[in-house]
Amino acid sequence: MEMRQLQYFITVAKHRNFTTAATELNISQSTLSRQITAMERELNVLLLLRDNRNVNLTKSGEYLYEELSKLYMNYTHLIQNAQNIFKGYNGNLKFGILEEFTLEGLLQNVLHQYHKNFPNQSIDMKRGSFQNLTDGILDFTYDFIITFFFDISNIPLLRYKLIEKVQDGIIISRRNPLSNLSVFLPDKFKDETFILLSKDDSKYAADGAIEFCTAHDFYPKLKIAPDLNTAMLWVEAGMGLAFTYSNSVAVHNPSMKFIPFQNCDTIRESSLVLAWNTHNTNPVINNFIKSYEECKARE
Numbered sequence: 604m605e606m607r608q609l610q611y612f613i614t615v616a617k618h619r620n621f622t623t624a625a626t627e628l629n630i631s632q633s634t635l636s637r638q639i640t641a642m643e644r645e646l647n648v649l650l651l652l653r654d655n656r657n658v659n660l661t662k663s664g665e666y667l668y669e670e671l672s673k674l675y676m677n678y679t680h681l682i683q684n685a686q687n688i689f690k691g692y693n694g695n696l697k698f699g700i701l702e703e704f705t706l707e708g709l710l711q712n713v714l715h716q717y718h719k720n721f722p723n724q725s726i727d728m729k730r731g732s733f734q735n736l737t738d739g740i741l742d743f744t745y746d747f748i749i750t751f752f753f754d755i756s757n758i759p760l761l762r763y764k765l766i767e768k769v770q771d772g773i774i775i776s777r778r779n780p781l782s783n784l785s786v787f788l789p790d791k792f793k794d795e796t797f798i799l800l801s802k803d804d805s806k807y808a809a810d811g812a813i814e815f816c817t818a819h820d821f822y823p824k825l826k827i828a829p830d831l832n833t834a835m836l837w838v839e840a841g842m843g844l845a846f847t848y849s850n851s852v853a854v855h856n857p858s859m860k861f862i863p864f865q866n867c868d869t870i871r872e873s874s875l876v877l878a879w880n881t882h883n884t885n886p887v888i889n890n891f892i893k894s895y896e897e898c899k900a901r902e
Contacts, residue, residue: 608641609675736754793816
């Protein structure tokens with residue numbers, strides 16, 4: 604059995620759908636189906652129960668999915684480490700950064716200092732949605748994620764360091780007459796369309812936004828975006844306004860305007876955090892945490 608077949612099986616088991624899995628793997632559905640069937644024949648085990656709509660795992664399939672996922676994850680980490688050693692690196696850190704978040708400030712200083720102190724360690728970075736970051740920190744795709752505290756506060760495996768509290772507000776097209784306001788006045792915006800994140804991406808972000816509106820005596824007209832990038836695109840197109848924060852990339856877009864909340868108004872606990880999984884065995888994680896603490900202490 605090839606590692607490629609393990610990847611195919613794990614992806615089908617994760618999505619419970621051949622079409623979605625084939626799209627993610629960038630292969631045809633028929634090729635994927637043939638590979639899974641070949642794997643079942645080789646193992647002499649029925650792994651999947653198929654019908655016209657759904658794919659379900661047998662008990663044997665559930666067991667192999669759980670155990671092979673760990674095996675495949677370890678395999679990919681070993682290969683990545685070997686590649687880094689070949690390139691002359693003696694360590695690697697993978698960061699997931701929340702969509703629309705800028706590194707400006709403390710985190711930028713930490714990363715620059717870390718690269719200076721450990722020039723032979725590689726750092727990989729990728730932007731992701733709330734859900735992508737949560738999934739990635741739990742399955743070790745990322746060593747660290749930069750996200751909001753409210754989205755990870757209920758995950759016991761995670762530890763975090765506070766980066767900073769951010770200024771909450773809204774982002775609006777400059778072509779909207781309300782963009783002339785210097786602070787967010789709820790009464791002025793109650794008839795506007797509010798673009799919220801789908802609960803599939805972050806239940807806490809969506810619920811917090813609605814709670815904020817109802818606390819100011821109105822229920823917003825809603826348009827639901829699948830992720831932050833899409834929400835900002837819709838704002839720019841004049842399809843509504845969105846809640847955001849002062850460190851958003853969109854704040855620097857000349858076609859949009861950030862309007863901060865008044866005084867201590869906030870949607871939820873608006874703290875950006877650096878989070879990691881306590882079960883992650885990457886030995887260089889502690890190096891970065893130490894560098895972070897040193898930079899934080901110098902502020």
